[in-house]
Amino acid sequence: MMMGNIETFEGIYVAMYSAYDDKGEVDAERVKQLARYYVGKGLRGLYVGGSSGEGMLQTAEERKLVLEAVLEEVRGELKVIVHVGANSTRESVELSRHAELHGADAISAVPAIYYRLSEAAVENHWQQMIDSSRLPFIIYNIPQTTGFQLSPKLVQKLAAQPKVIGVKMSGESTFDLQQYKVAGGDDFLVFNGPDEQFLAGRIMGADGGIGGTYGIMPELFCKLNEWYEANRVAEAQELQYEINAVIKRLLTYPSLYGAAKYMLSLRGVETGEPRLPLLPVREENHASLAALNDHIIALVAQYSAR
Numbered sequence: 001m002m003m004g005n006i007e008t009f010e011g012i013y014v015a016m017y018s019a020y021d022d023k024g025e026v027d028a029e030r031v032k033q034l035a036r037y038y039v040g041k042g043l044r045g046l047y048v049g050g051s052s053g054e055g056m057l058q059t060a061e062e063r064k065l066v067l068e069a070v071l072e073e074v075r076g077e078l079k080v081i082v083h084v085g086a087n088s089t090r091e092s093v094e095l096s097r098h099a100e101l102h103g104a105d106a107i108s109a110v111p112a113i114y115y116r117l118s119e120a121a122v123e124n125h126w127q128q129m130i131d132s133s134r135l136p137f138i139i140y141n142i143p144q145t146t147g148f149q150l151s152p153k154l155v156q157k158l159a160a161q162p163k164v165i166g167v168k169m170s171g172e173s174t175f176d177l178q179q180y181k182v183a184g185g186d187d188f189l190v191f192n193g194p195d196e197q198f199l200a201g202r203i204m205g206a207d208g209g210i211g212g213t214y215g216i217m218p219e220l221f222c223k224l225n226e227w228y229e230a231n232r233v234a235e236a237q238e239l240q241y242e243i244n245a246v247i248k249r250l251l252t253y254p255s256l257y258g259a260a261k262y263m264l265s266l267r268g269v270e271t272g273e274p275r276l277p278l279l280p281v282r283e284e285n286h287a288s289l290a291a292l293n294d295h296i297i298a299l300v301a302q303y304s305a306r
C-alpha cells in the first residue's frame, strides 16, 4: 500500500532562514550548516525559500543555489519543501523544474504579488507550476502579505488533482483553516502558519505547522505538537503561552528575521544579516537578544525534560 499524503508529510517544518556571507551573498556552506543544525531535533522537514527564507528577495540563480545546498546536506534526513513562487509564472516554472531535477520532496507557492490578480490568474499561475513538475504541490496562502483571498472553492478545485496535496495556511482565521481542510477532502494536508496559534490551528484540523519562529526554538514546537497528539492539551496550552511570550518579544525588533539570525549566531550558526529592505538588528539590540536567547535555551531544557 502506498503511504497517503498526510502520513508522508504531516509534522513540523522550520521555515528556514536565508544564509549569506558577510557581504550579503548567498553562502552555500552557511546554508548547509544551518540545515544541519535542524537535524535530530524531531522535525519532519524544512520549508526553503519562503517568507523567512527571503526567496522573494533573491534571484532565481540564488534560489537554486540555496535549494541545492540544502538537499546536498539533509536529503533523506529531513523532508524539503521548496517555495517556488515568483512574480512571473515563467520564473516559478523554471524553479519547479529545478526542484524536481534536484530531488526536493514538494513545491509550494504564494500567488504572484505585485499585480492585483483575479482568481483565474492565480489559478493559472499555480497550475503551470503543478504541470511543470511531478512533485506534490502545496498552496501557500498568506493574505496579509499578498492581498489574495484564497477561496475554499479554489482549494477544492485544485485539490481534485492528486498532485495538489495541501495548503500552508498563514492567514489568521482558524475557521478558514478548517474550511480549507474540508474543501481539500480526504488526505489533504493543512499546515498551520501563525506560530502564535499553532495549538489552535491543530485543534481546528491542521496536520502540522510551517513557521518562521520555529527556526530558533524547533524543540518547543516539536514538544507542543507531541503534547497535542498525546492529548496533553493543558500542558500544550501552557507551552504555547511560553512560546507566545517569546514571539511577542521577537516582534519588537527592527525585523523578526534579523533578530532570529542574530540569536543563531550566538549559538555558533552564522547566517549573515537579512537582505534589505528587511532591516538587520542594531548594536543596541544585542544585549536583550542575548537575554532572550538564554531564555529560549532555558525553556528548551525545561520542557525537554517533561
Ligand SMILES: CC(=O)N[C@H](C=O)[C@@H](O)[C@H](O)[C@H](O)CO
Pocket (backbone or CB within 6 Å): 015, 051, 142, 144, 169, 170, 192, 193, 194, 195, 196, 210, 211, 212, 213, 247, 256
Ligand atoms: C505573516 C507571516 O510571516 N507568518 C509566518 C508564517 O506563516 C509565521 O511563521 C510568523 O512569522 C510567526 O507566526 C510570527 O508572527
Ligand SMILES: CC(=O)C(=O)O
Pocket (backbone or CB within 6 Å): 015, 016, 047, 049, 050, 051, 052, 053, 193, 210, 211, 212, 213
Ligand atoms: C513563515 C513561513 O512559513 C515562511 O517563511 O514561509
